[in-house]
Amino acid sequence: MNVLWEGDVVVAGGGSAGCAAAVAAVRSGASCLLVESAGFLGGTGAAVLDTFYGFYAPGPVSRRVVGGVGWEVCERLFEAGAAFERPNTYGAGTGVTYEPEELKLVWDALVPDALLHARVCDFVPGTGVVVETVAGRFLVKAQVVIDATGDAEVAWRAGATLDRPGMRLQPMTATFRLGGVDLSATSTAELHALMADADLPRREGSVHRTVHDGIVHTNLTRVTGLDPTDPVQLAEAERVGRRQVRDYVGFLRAKVPGYGSAVLLSTSVRIGVRESRRLVGRYVLTSDDVLAGRDFPDTIARCGAPIEDHASGDATRWEYVHDFGTYGIPYRCLLPVEVGGLIVAGRSLSATHDAHASARSMGQCMAMGQAAGTAAALAVQAGVEPAAVDTELLRKRLREGGALL
Ligand SMILES: Cc1cc2nc3c(=O)[nH]c(=O)nc-3n(C[C@H](O)[C@H](O)[C@H](O)COP(=O)(O)OP(=O)(O)OC[C@H]3O[C@@H](n4cnc5c(N)ncnc54)[C@H](O)[C@@H]3O)c2cc1C
Missing domain, CATH: 3.50.50.60 (FAD/NAD(P)-binding domain)
Structure with a gap:
């Protein structure tokens, strides 16, 4: 070689x-x-x-x-x-x-x-x-x-x-960024209260400001039961993460004040493995x-x-x-x-x-x-x-x- x-x-x-x-x-x-x-x-x-x-x-x-x-x-x-x-x-x-x-x-x-x-x-x-x-x-x-x-x-x-x-492994998370958000319209406590009533895989987590006005970064999705060292399961985790992102974006836009005009800017380059x-x-x-x-x-x-x-x-x-x-x-x-x-x-x-x-x-x-x-x-x-x-x-x-x- x-x-x-x-x-x-x-x-x-x-x-x-x-x-x-x-x-x-x-x-x-x-x-x-x-x-x-x-x-x-x-x-x-x-x-x-x-x-x-x-x-x-x-x-x-x-x-x-x-x-x-x-x-x-x-x-x-x-x-x-x-x-x-x-x-x-x-x-x-x-x-x-x-x-x-x-x-x-x-x-x-x-x-x-x-x-x-x-x-x-x-x-x-x-x-x-x-x-x-x-x-x-x-x-x-x-x-x-x-x-x-x-x-x-x-x-x-x-x-x-x-x-x-x-199986007692930390879950994986696909993160995403949204633009056009007014973070001041909803506190974290109010967001978590709205999540508690929603059909979502995780009812807490972080949406926070970034260095850019109106753009937020999230840590919300939760992909469980899949092994990131198994190639087939890792691929499936990427697909599940992406579908969860779609569901969270839909929930935020529909239910949470300040997110009505939010646009999805990006999803994580790959699923996050803890x-x-x-x-x-x-x-x-x-x-x-x-x-x-x-x-x-x-x-x-x-x-x-x-x-x-x-x-x-x-x-x-x-x-x-x-x-x-x-x-x-x-x-x-x-x-x-x-x-x-x-x-x-x-x-x-x-x-x-x-x-x-x-x-x-x-x-x-x-x-x-x-x-x-x-x-x-x-x-x-x-x-x-x-x-x-x-x-x-x-x-x-x-x-x-x-x-x-
Ligand atoms: C969803 C999530 C949220 C988190 N939140 C935070 C947070 O907010 N703040 C915080 O500090 N930590 C957080 N963590 C933990 C932290 O991000 C990780 O533990 C840390 O980034 C790991 O760093 P690392 O250098 O060990 O690995 P990584 O940053 O994962 O780097 C490993 C690198 O190796 C490369 N690589 C892999 N295999 C090969 C190979 N065979 N040959 C060549 N290259 C290879 C990969 O491409 C990658 O670039 C979070 C983790 C996750 C998943």
Whole structure:
């Protein structure tokens, strides 16, 4: 097989975690190629959503708990006039609402040489990965592979132990944007009251303002009982999500003041997957760790987000960290037990269903990505496995890179 690229680190997936990993690897002195199956960077953050959570811990005082590459992305968005903070003392904490098209440009600037429209389709132990492209398959050789696919796809192909999705899986959501909306005509409480009487799959959720007057972004649909790692069921989820969008738009236009002249501007590029395969790594983060606000000697990211479980029936279950504190995400949650040369970052970290429901926000995914990229570079420079990286040195480098640990 022809070699397309050879270097220190390859990152599979260009979402929040993968992009931050690539930036950190390069800043730490490693050569790095990011391989992304879509035609743009940003992943779920650009394809489905418009608000970063996890940067701030909720509670009586809003406190920022993520810095580094992730916060630099926010600052670039603020400077471009393409983002604003949406204070929320409780809920998931203060969010950073941004324009997704600008986010793609910010990541393009930070990760200029990413290989787009290329899918990592195999893991070759000791060598790197195979990528499928418009010109066929190529080998990408690297000493460390970072799996930031969200679905732990590389770890799955490599034979790492994974927690398979069961039926207690977070539901999927197709998001959409509407134009011509007067948000001031109906409060969230009034909207939820109108939803309670309607025949809809979910009777709460978010409709919020964007950086553009009159345009709102929604997180309303709820697609359950389908497995996003089964290709046939994933395709069906896209169709179900689209039909639900049609039904919600009809309901909003017909029943909710302020939406009478609303137009559907777009649906998410793909259905949003909250949870699929999770790594069972060298440490499995638990709900006890989250709720107790536990810290670890190898903490590489910090999180104050509550457990936000959409899989517990009709309503979302919220459980907060003790005293609105924060907990640490250990480096070991990114390390497979059996597979060398591989780090897993982002949504597929090693955590139980409940702990994952707290740790999966984009702020934390970027922080985990920064840790993975930095650790990969340290492993290459020391000539050791990622699992043998000196975690004190890793934490020092992360702090130097602006991380809040
Ligand atoms: C409906 C919904 C609402 C949410 N709401 C919020 C919110 O408001 N705020 C918040 O902070 N978080 C929210 N989350 C959670 C958060 O968006 C995700 O957990 C986070 O974006 C995951 O980031 P990631 O980098 O791990 O994965 P992703 O952003 O999903 O990135 C994975 C990337 O890998 C690529 N990829 C996949 N397989 C391959 C492959 N084999 N080869 C190459 N590329 C590949 C994908 O195309 C994608 O770009 C929400 C999630 C969902 C689904």
